[in-house]
Amino acid sequence: MQAVSTRATASTSAPVMAGRREAAPAIEITNVKKSYGRTVALHDLDLTVHQGEVFGFLGPNGAGKTTTVKILLGLVRPTAGQARIFGLPTSDPEARRQVGYLPENFRFQDWLTGKELLELHADLADVPAAERERRIPEVLRLVGLSDRGGDRIRNYSKGMMQRIGLAQAIVHKPRLVLLDEPTSALDPIGRREVRDLIRALSASGMTVFLNSHLLSEIELVCDRVAIIDRGRVVQSGRLDDMVRGEPELSISLDRIDRELLGLLARYGKVLGSDASTVRLAVEDAAVAAVLTDILPRSGYRVFSLTPVQQSLEDVFISLVEGTEG
Numbered sequence: 001m002q003a004v005s006t007r008a009t010a011s012t013s014a015p016v017m018a019g020r021r022e023a024a025p026a027i028e029i030t031n032v033k034k035s036y037g038r039t040v041a042l043h044d045l046d047l048t049v050h051q052g053e054v055f056g057f058l059g060p061n062g063a064g065k066t067t068t069v070k071i072l073l074g075l076v077r078p079t080a081g082q083a084r085i086f087g088l089p090t091s092d093p094e095a096r097r098q099v100g101y102l103p104e105n106f107r108f109q110d111w112l113t114g115k116e117l118l119e120l121h122a123d124l125a126d127v128p129a130a131e132r133e134r135r136i137p138e139v140l141r142l143v144g145l146s147d148r149g150g151d152r153i154r155n156y157s158k159g160m161m162q163r164i165g166l167a168q169a170i171v172h173k174p175r176l177v178l179l180d181e182p183t184s185a186l187d188p189i190g191r192r193e194v195r196d197l198i199r200a201l202s203a204s205g206m207t208v209f210l211n212s213h214l215l216s217e218i219e220l221v222c223d224r225v226a227i228i229d230r231g232r233v234v235q236s237g238r239l240d241d242m243v244r245g246e247p248e249l250s251i252s253l254d255r256i257d258r259e260l261l262g263l264l265a266r267y268g269k270v271l272g273s274d275a276s277t278v279r280l281a282v283e284d285a286a287v288a289a290v291l292t293d294i295l296p297r298s299g300y301r302v303f304s305l306t307p308v309q310q311s312l313e314d315v316f317i318s319l320v321e322g323t324e325g
Contacts, residue, residue, distance in 0.1 A: 024087030026051045026176050026207035027072065032081035034067050034231075041067040043231040044081070049224075051086075051175075054198055054208045056218040056225035056239075060320050064231040065211055069178060072209075073101060085176060097125075100174035102165045104181040104211075110154035114145055114164050117153060118171050125172035139167045142200070144193055158185040166194065176207045183217055195221045215313045219243070225312070229320045242315055247285040248308035251278045254301035263298060267291060279308070 027049035034042040042064045049055045059065050070076040071083050074090045088095035122132045140149045143163040162185040183191040198221050226236035256273050268282035285307050295302050
């Protein structure tokens with residue numbers, strides 16, 4: 001798949017409401033449906049991404065992520081509903097000019113050098129020649145290829161290919177960049193560098209729409225996330241709010257019996273137990289201090305009592321488990 005080139009222009013004016021300028025969302029999808037014959041890929045999809053945020057878009061295979069991205073790029077038209085980028089319909093070339101894109105599977109002209117590839121994409125984006133002279137070395141430095149820009153792409157490693165892909169997506173300074181699995185080919189050091197780059201792009205005012213199966217990466221870099229399943233957003237919001245959930249305690253003791261479970265049920269909901277550990281959902285994690293006093297006085301030896309932090313993976317699996325296929 002060839003990476004999509006876009007053409008950079010000045011920012012489009014935001015709509016004026018009640019005598020003041022209101023910033024349009026970077027992405028606004030409203031009641032979007034997409035059907036391929038009898039197959040419905042998206043069902044009344046609603047999604048809003050604010051300017052300047054790093055937004056994670058998650059879902060199992062076949063959930064509708066790729067169809068959504070194609071609609072945002074103007075490659076596919078929705079069957080119903082509206083999709084807008086900075087207030088403009090995604091079918092409008094002016095909207096696409098403000099977007100940079102790195103697909104998961106891409107193929108570049110491997111006879112070109114890295115610098116030549118960036119010159120090509122900058123030219124397609126109408127970046128002035130004088131600006132290109134400054135911008136291309138800057139982008140190569142940002143992605144860690146300063147000393148390899150003169151090498152032919154056919155000699156790049158898989159990780160270097162991923163880096164030059166990132167470079168072409170941002171060479172024209174887009175207002176919105178869509179990244180599909182941007183760290184999939186990188187080692188831990190490379191993934192950390194990409195996370196730092198994403199944070200820097202966001203700090204500069206760029207909006208980053210990130211699609212990744214590496215949920216640990218999403219947790220480290222995203223402000224908000226949306227989980228899509230079977231063409232619908234099943235949950236979205238700030239990452240901190242999504243993973244906070246109901247407080248849980250993991251209690252390890254010398255024995256588990258009926259009396260213990262009855263005692264714990266006074267302080268919360270017993271979620272499960274094995275030979276030596278009980279998981280207890282509580283309204284307030286401060287209950288832990290009470291239990292460390294009550295349990296020994298009731299004849300139980302407590303080996304550990306640990307608050308359990310729900311992860312994004314826990315949330316994801318609870319929402320889509322059994323639907324992938």
